[in-house]
Amino acid sequence: MPSQEIGVPIPENTPHAVSVTLPTWEATVGYEEGQDWVVSKMTSGYPRFFIHGVIQELGRGIEAKYGREGERCMIFPTYKVAKRCREFIREKCNKPNVLIRVLQLSTRAPADDNERSTVIETNIGVVLFPAELFPLAKNYWQHSGEGISSRMGQYLLKELISDEDRNTSTSGGRSGSFKAAQQAHEIQQRSPSITLGSDGNTTNGSNSTSDDTNLFIEQKFGRVLDLKFAQQAKIALRRRISGKADKSHNQEEEMEKARRGKNLSETDVYLYPSGMASIFNAHQAVMNINKKNPKKSVCFGFPYVDTLNILKKFGEGVHFLGMGDDESLDKLEQELANGEIDIMALFCECPSNPLLKTPDLKRIRSLADKYKFAVVVDETVGNFLNIHVLPFADLVASSLTKVFSGDSNVMAGSLILNPSSPLYTELKQYFDEEYEDLFWAEDALYLERNSRDFxxxxxxxxxxxxxxxxxxxxxxxxxxxxxxxxxxxxxxxxxxxxxxxxxxxxxxxxxxxxxxxxxxxxxxxxxxxxxxxxxxxxxxxxxxxxxxxxxxxxxxxxxxxxxxxxxxxxxxxxxxxxxxxxxxxxxxxxxx
CATH class of the missing domain: 3.90.1150.10 (Aspartate Aminotransferase, domain 1)
Known part of the structure; x- marks a missing residue:
């Protein structure tokens, strides 16, 4: 039965749940207004809006160990992302002399081949800033979708912050959220491993536990594959998304392979830690190829909130055509023809969230070819089994957190470059030079498992x-x-x-x-x-x-x-x- 208790993770008893219970209209209002009877009960939340307890604890540990008096921190998967956050804070805070530091921290590499199953070397970026600027740092975390995941936070907490440091940064020692996550991690470490072959398909590994117990753990808790198989999992995901899985065992996969097209390669699929990070990086790419002649973008149709925030707060700004209907497209075409506007890109959802409107992509593609702007389509709501948007887009973004995963226990996103796009060469060069793999290993392993029956x-x-x-x-x-x-x-x-x-x-x-x-x-x-x-x-x-x-x-x-x-x-x-x-x-x- 669905829980009706405020603040309970959805699914329940899931340390890395993506959703959270707000069981009444009044509770939703209370959450938005910050009323104590709601927010005091929130043990979970959507990860771009609610910073997971494990990440909060990691932040307190880093602040205690490396911070100066009055500083807070925000943690990102790489140094480069942390620098982007610093630039955003500086630009928005209107304090040109404010001290904002970026710290790079590393976890150790595996000592031998056996440790590769549980140890992974990683370098992270930490932004340290005056506490009053935390809301701006949180804005970047939310809008860009590039923050660390709770699973990554759990690993970093274990590797970077000692028990003594944790006890120093929290009055009661380890928080309950850390205990819950650590307990889940221990369960998952005992679960059976599944080996990924070079083609991205899976073969069952062996374990001394009985078959019945293995099945129970696999179905009840999911499982964390050995970390050394993370790259194979990512290959499997990119092939699944591109329709280029080497071994197609059913008609659906064969259809998808044919529909995505001969020219699309798994190397044209880029994985991100969230769907919003995919959109954010699409915007960064388009800005880069227009850096000599910066322009605004068009947001066509009423989108999910942070898509519009990205277009408003980064770069030159946005022309917002919120109705997203044929009349709006008429208006856009007229303004383009008259030289009233000159744009670098059009962003749209297909269909839109929440009004489920579908833009005329064929006409948009025709305008893009004529007036030389990029088309970025977010296909999340429709999903690529139902709709085929790639021929009309230069970049296709999707939140893999949603139906592709289904289990509501991992955040992820993808961005596809259309190899037939007139901008493909420029975009491909940008991603070849600038793309960073921000997608945490354990999250990739979970997503690969979740998406097999997509x-x-x-x-x-x-x-x-x-x-x-x-x-x-x-x-x-x-x-x-x-x-x-x-x-x-x-x-x-x-x-x-x-x-x-x-x-x-x-x-x-x-x-x-x-x-x-x-x-x-x-x-x-x-x-x-x-x-x-x-x-x-x-x-x-x-x-x-x-x-x-x-x-x-x-x-x-x-x-x-x-x-x-x-x-x-x-x-x-x-x-x-x-x-x-x-x-x-x-x-x-x-x-x-």
């Missing part, structure tokens, strides 16, 4: 979502349902839909009466919290959760403050429909 899960979610949409559309309490199959932009979705593709698992909807939205949300017996694409159905009052401080502003772009968003999971269709109907009935009963 195609089967995605299709089941698509089918269940269609039934949920049908139920919601027929209910008299509901005024509007947003879903690609019933959207005004359906023709644009269908133009890029794959032959076996569906319409995705994300649904948004509005009630005629705001009180009914609150009643429904509080009553519905499903998981409630941030994120999407999870293997379990997950709901949130989207506008409240993502845009609480700008509800009047987002209304200009048709985002209603009472919007509810549901991400459909793998529950049996009848189970989910019954849960939705029961809550609709409760909302209806309050009118009697």
């Amino acid at each position: 195609a089967d899960r995605a299709h089941k979610i698509d089918n269940t979502a269609l039934a949920a949409v049908e139920l919601l559309v027929k209910n008299p309490l509901i005024s509007k349902v947003y879903y690609p199959s019933i959207s005004e932009s359906k023709k644009h979705y269908d133009a890029i839909k794959t032959s076996q593709g569906g319409y995705g698992g994300l649904i948004s909807f509005l009630f005629h009466e705001p009180a009914d939205a609150v009643c429904f949300f509080n009553a519905v017996n499903i998981h409630k919290g941030p994120s999407l694409g999870t293997n379990f159905t997950l709901a949130c009052p989207y506008a409240i959760l993502a845009h609480y401080d700008e509800l009047d502003e987002i209304a200009k772009w048709d985002i209603d403050r009472n919007l509810i968003r549901i991400s459909v999971g793998l529950e049996e269709k009848s189970q989910l429909l019954d849960a939705l109907q029961a809550s609709l009935d409760i909302a209806a009963a309050q009118h009697k």
Whole structure:
């Protein structure tokens, strides 16, 4: 049963969970307003917004060991990323003489071949700054998505901070969050190893534990593969994403291989620690190839919050066409033709989150070719099994945290270069020179495991979502349902839909009466919290959760403050429909 306890990780008892329980409308408001009755109970949260307890403890240890009086720190996977954070803080704080230090720390290399299974050499960057600048550092962490993961933080805490240091930095010794993560790490270390072959496929290893115990640990806790297999896991992931897996055992993989195209190589797929890091680095790449003639970008359609933040806060700025419809494209074309604007890139989601609008990618591609700008498409919501956006984009970003992973226990992102793009040579040169592998080894191992059944899960979610949409559309309490199959932009979705593709698992909807939205949300017996694409159905009052401080502003772009968003999971269709109907009935009963 879904937990209704505030602050509990989703999934429960998962040390590195991506989502967190906000079970009522009031709790979501309380979280956004920082009310103690909510925030005091938060033991978890979405990792770009809520810094994991293990990372917090690592930060306190580093501050105690290396910091000066009044300094705080923020930790990043490399020195180069830390320097980007420093530049961002300096630019935004308006204090030209402020002292911001960047420290590089290293963990030891394996002493021998046996240690390669559990020890990995890594170099990290730490930004140390006056405590009052912490909100700016946190902004960079959130917007860029380039912060360390909780698994990386767990490893660094063990390697860099001694027990004595931890006791110095925390009054009670090790925090509960560290104990929980360490306990999970110990369980995972005892789990069976799985060896990755050179082609990225898997073969079972051996372990002295019984087969039944192995199966239990594998299914219940997941497993951490030996760290020495992390690079093979990343190769497997890039091949899975590019459709170039060497051994395709089913029709879905064969179709994907054909659809992605002969020219796309796994070397054109870049892995990142989050989907937002993929978008951030796409923006960095486009800025770089336009550095001699800096220009603004276009954000086409109302996007997820940090995509717009990246375009606003880094570089020359953004032209925001928030409606993302054909009329907006008419306006853009006219302004380009008249020389009123000159842009370096157009960023869009396909379809958009949360209104599920699909842009006319064919027309956008035509404009890009004519006016020489890059097209960056975020395919997360549609996912590359359902839609084929690569022919129309120069770069394709995706959050692998979502349906590609499904298990809600690892953050990741990918960025694909289109080898047929007119900008491919410039972009490829940039990534050859500048790309850093920020994706932590253990996270790659988890993601490889999670994504093996991606195609089967995605299709089941698509089918269940269609039934949920049908139920919601027929209910008299509901005024509007947003879903690609019933959207005004359906023709644009269908133009890029794959032959076996569906319409995705994300649904948004509005009630005629705001009180009914609150009643429904509080009553519905499903998981409630941030994120999407999870293997379990997950709901949130989207506008409240993502845009609480700008509800009047987002209304200009048709985002209603009472919007509810549901991400459909793998529950049996009848189970989910019954849960939705029961809550609709409760909302209806309050009118009697």
